[in-house]
Amino acid sequence: MLATIAQSLLAEGEHVVDSVGEGGHEALEAASWILQQGWLMPLVPAVSFFAILFFGKRLPRQGAEIGLAAVGFTFLWAVLSAFEWIGGSAVVERSTTWFSNGRFDIDVGIHVDGLTVMMFVVVTTVSALVHVYSLEYLRGDQRFTYYYAALSLFTASMLNLVVADNLLQLIVGWELVGVCSFMLIGHWWEEKPNSDAALKAFLTTRVGDVGLMLGAITLFFAVGTFNIEAINQAALSDGIRHGLLLTAACLLLLGVAGKSAQFPLHIWLPDAMAGPTPVSALIHAATMVVAGVYLVARTYGVFFEGFSIDSGGINLLALTGGVTLFIAAALAFVQHDIKKVLAYSTVSQLGYMIAALGVGAWTAAVFHLFTHAFFKALLFLGAGSVSHAAHHTFDMREMGGLRKYMPRTFWTFIIGTVALAGIPPLAGFWSKDEILLGAKEGDFGTILILGSIGAFMTACYMGRTVFLTFFGEYRGHGTPHESPGLITVPLMILAVPSLLIGLINAPGIEKFNDWVAFHVPDVTFHLEHHDFDPGLALISTVIAVFGFAVATWVYYWQKAPKGLLERQPVRAVHTFLEQKYYLDHIAVSGIAAGTAGPIARGTYWINQHVIDGIVNGVGVATNRFLAPFTYDVLDQELVDGMYDDIAGATSAVGGLLRKAQSGLIQRYALVLFAAVGAGGAALAYLT
């Protein structure tokens, strides 16, 4: 399909529309040639996908070279696009008719603005590094060629998703990335859990996709086109009834929750870690899972008006994000699998982005998406490197002390951790701070509080991960070793943006706002941008440092003085934490674990005397009076009797019907023809 699109774009027939919209930052400049060729971005990896499938096995490196060449090209093109965009170019808007269907045309086209270019850079950078990394990580894998083909297809689909100018084309990309995710999670499908995880991921996101589809159709009937810019225009200019917008926004949000792993559809993402680690870094951390965030950012007009975000009340979007970021961060504490910690962390960070969009902080959300992609990909690839060294386990209980064995992995992982935790001046600080600032300025107290608690928890569980993995003594088998260059060089490359990229929106520089903005032509709509707030920044930094301090206290210092002598207390603390998984107990037990302080004792007393008393009372009452009645009358006679009768009737009918199931195809055909003949006769008789 992509090939036909590209051909028609190449041909530039009469009906190809080349319109020069107003630029996001400076109006009425010519659109740059490089940006106009944005359709190359999905096309090149798509061609590479087919090339790898057909010729990959015969090539010396089994097709990896084709994938690398394609993704290298898209990376260069993305960098050129970024320079062109920053240098000042108009928004590119090109489309052509894919097919007409009587009353309306289905278009296919590209829309390149700041957001698109930013996604280009994110997708191609991470994809390129993952291509390189996988050379070593999947060396000798039995489906190596297939793996690279899937990576190429994924890159193509993701780029198609971000370059699309209409919802239908976006959905095509959306579903294709879902398929690639399915294929790659189940890459080692011989083991049952892996194929189960792939199915779970696919089916869970499909649940959300139903909503996305219905939302797109709703918008189509409301606006009369799938074109995203037209939809935004209509939404922001009161062209659509509010009820309809709210419906569409809720439906789209369902799709977003599925793809971007928002509560309560987040359950697939941790399981998706069954795939190869580079895949987790590319698909389940940096790119595909942010597709939902991208969709909200892209069709922000619908969400902004639909949820009345400017009115300042709490809305479904912000609430979803807020709940997700908190719940996922809490779950990250009880995981032993390093990738699952990172997965829950990803869910939590996606929650931040959605919450930011929910409070009207568009730039903050997109900026967090941008920075998060780099440091989270870095962390995942770091985890892969650790596993590569520590005999292919991801269990942190079998790691420890790796700092000495693999210094490069250790230092880059630390950079990723600090960036994620939000310590200035690393990348995560600036974007997370902007989200909190947006929540504060928009008067979303709940989100501000949830976000701050989330920041504390992020620092704390990442501290835990680092201490368990890299400090203490090695607990696994064999001797760990540093990974080879193909693995460590991508880590070091990713460490650079993790360190520095946040500075582009630091006070005094603040370029990101200019480069990437939500802009709809012909509509007066302006999202307020808030100035840097030193007080809030200080508080969020203190929160993050405090989180690290707690992690150090619990996971490092408790260990250092006596841990080497008696491991049991440490183990006990861990078991305690694992079992106290109740969300509201985590903070308490994390702090109280060492001291068993008055809070714990008080809680215990209340538990034993008050709650147990109530429970016992209810239990006794139930046992004496309610249970006999329920069992004898309701359950045995009414419910069981009903089901027995239904089953008996079904079985009898089944016995009759099975006689008709001869299994002989020709007898079925006879029935079919007889039925058609009878139907035809009836029709002839009636008309």
Add this chain to the structure above:
Amino acid sequence: MYLNQYLFLAAVLFCIGVYGVLSRRHAVLVLMSVEIMLNAVNINLIAFSVHIQEVSGQVFALFVITVAAAEVGVGLAIVILIYRNLASPYLDQVDSLKG
């Protein structure tokens, strides 16, 4: 030229095809009968196309031929698999779905 001659021919061919599908035991013969039915339909399409001076019927017949070719490809592959599994091409022995 009378339309009904062609329609009659097509109807006869179609009935032969139906008879073949229902009564032949050999899977390949059943497939051939299906082809006869399809061609009966083609004759109808072309006859009507000429009758109402509209070329799209003939285009449609071309489509039917193409699809028929593909269908035979798939059908023969299935027949071969049946033969490999049951060592018999006779359809009345393929009854593993019997209820």
